[in-house]
Amino acid sequence: MRAVLFEGSGGPEVVKLREVPRPVPPREALLVKVHATALNRADLLQRQGEYHVPEGQSSIPGVEIAGTVEAWGEDVKGFTRGQAVFGVVEGGGLAEYCLLDQGMALPIPSCFDFAEAAAASESCLTANETLFALGQLQRGQAVLIHAAASSIGTTMVQMARHVGATTYCTVGTAAKVEALRALGADEVFNHREQDFVREVLRLTRGEGVPLVMDFIGGAYLERNLAVLGHEGILVLVGLLDGMTAQVDLLRVVQRRLQLKGSSLRLRPLREKREVNARFRQRWMEVLARGELRPVIHARYPLEDVQSALAEMEANRNIGKLVLTLEGNTRHA
Incomplete structure (x- = not known):
């Protein structure tokens, strides 16, 4: 099969499309013929040599796929050959075939094509887990979402x-x-022109918000704590700009603030299955009704992966960058 490989680390010159052996499904996994996959920030960092693939996972980039079931391991039950599925994988997504754990496989809603399903895979799981399981977001509350034009941000x-x-x-x-x-956000701030701390405190009459979803990291930590209300929760979803920061611990203690972190790929498979089950229970019917849809910035053929990575590196994308393979059509 063909797969995207990073031969060394660096710029576009290390990105290659090579012939590699097709994976063989272990006992509890599906072999999926990939019709669409999508890029994540970790793929770009892996190309640059700044992200190390967890031990035991595929060195082929790509953590979300949509396609059709080709084969399965001996302990897999409940799937049929040709069935349309999507889900989060432990690497290997940027290829013609990929392994998908049976506990991570989801049926593709009839109103989605393969590209939309691939775009929804990781962003939906992460958004649900961080907003609700960790962030405890409730009706009537307010949430501040940084990097909101990202695929996860638009889903949030x-x-x-x-x-x-x-x-x-x-x-x-x-x-x-x-x-x-246009997506329906109540207030949107251009951080290059506006002080989000001042704006949020103005809108909340100085009380702050109960929840902040942050992809930036250390550079925003003090300001994020400044906009949190009493017993507020800050969830670190990414670390785009700084892995260290000084913290005003007195503010944390006085307001009883909570700081939580989230990383899906680093969790053991058992926990990933639990994350997937929580998403499936809460949102699959919503997806099936078309009430939640991924925002797709652009679709590229797999052969043009370098252009897709360049678009992500330039930070121009609004929503997901999808890579399509042969057969990316609306499924029956």
Whole structure:
């Protein structure tokens, strides 16, 4: 099969499309013929040599796929050959075939094509887990979402609105401001022109918000704590700009603030299955009704993966960058 490989670390020159052996499914996994996959920030960091693949996982990039079941291991039950499925994988997604654990496989809603299903895989699981399992977001509350034009951010906005929460968002360009407003965000701040701390405190009359979803990391830590209300929760979903920061511990103690971290790929498979089950129970019917849809910035053929990575590196994307393979059509 063909697969994307990073031969060394660096820029576009290390990205190669090579012939590699097709994987053989272990006892509890499906072999999926990939019709669509998608990029994540970890793929770009892996190419640059700044992300190390967890031990035992595939060195082929790509952590979310959509396709059809080709074969399965001896302990797999409940699937049929040709069945349309999508889900999060432990690497190997940027290839013509990929292994998908049976506990991570989800049926593709009839209103989705393969590209939409691939785009929903990781972003939906992460958004649900961080907003609700960790962030405890409730109807009537407000949440501040940083990097809201990302694939996870746009999913968070939709999920929060679906449960009746207020969404405050930060983005970095005027085009992203307009895109988030069109998606239904209540307030959107261009962080290059506006102070989100001042704006959030103004909108909340100085009380702050109960929840902040942060992809930035150390550079935003003090300001994030400043906008949290009493017993507020800060969830670190990413570390795009800084892995260390100084913390005003007195503020944390006085307001009884909570700081939580999230990483799906580093969790053991048992916990990933639990994350997947929580998402499936809460959101699959919503997806089936078309009430939650991934935002797709652009679709590229797998052969043009370098262009897709360049678009992500330039931070121009609003939503997900999808890679399509032969057979990416709306399934029956």
